[in-house]
Amino acid sequence: MKVAVIVKAEIKNSNIYTTHRSKISYHTDNLFLSEADKNSIEYALGLIRENGGEIDVYTFEKGIVAERILHEALSMGANRAIKFSGVDIYDPLQANIISNQFLNYVRKQGNYDLILTGENEETDNILARIAYGLGYNYYDYVIKIDNSFNYATALEK
Incomplete structure (x- = not known):
């Protein structure tokens, strides 16, 4: 079985960054995988x-942010960690660029049996494009999944 997990940093915690005018400064000591992404990796490991x-x-994160979370993913047991950079994933106008880059890379590597993500509200557009481009079903807001791929979504509740 070949599983891909798309991860990002936990940025909802106010200890992670500070803003001054239009500049955002990350405090790298506080950057970690989001809890939802950790759960996705744990599920994949199972x-x-x-x-x-x-x-x-x-990951589509940039710089030290990407390096920090990819190292954490490798320490959890992932086999490979790959960073896509050069595009701002939070800019909706660039969503097509990053999704096409990812699709081209994945097609060269061979298809995955399953692609998982954590909580990705800001990048749902990219993830939906990736699923469509690969011909996969796209399920979001999944709150429970078992090893037989039975799942429940928050939307069902």
Whole structure:
């Protein structure tokens, strides 16, 4: 089984960054994977333990932010960590660029059996484009999933 996990940093905590005028400064000592992304990696690790295979972790974050969270993902047990950079993923006008870059890369690597993400409200547009481009089903707001791929979403509640 081949699983990809798309991760990002936890930026909702006010200890992670400060703003001054139009500049944002990150406090790298406080940058970690989001809890939802940690859960996605843990789920992928469980699948790999049962079925064999490997986990690739991707991020669209930049600089030290990307390096920090990818190192954390590798320490959790991911096999490979890949950073896509050069585009601002939070700019909706650039969503097509980053999704096409990711699609081209994934097509060259071979398709995945499953692609997981954590909580990605800011980048849902990119994730939906990726799923459509690969011909995958796209499920968001999943709050529960088991090893047989039965799931529940927050939308069902």
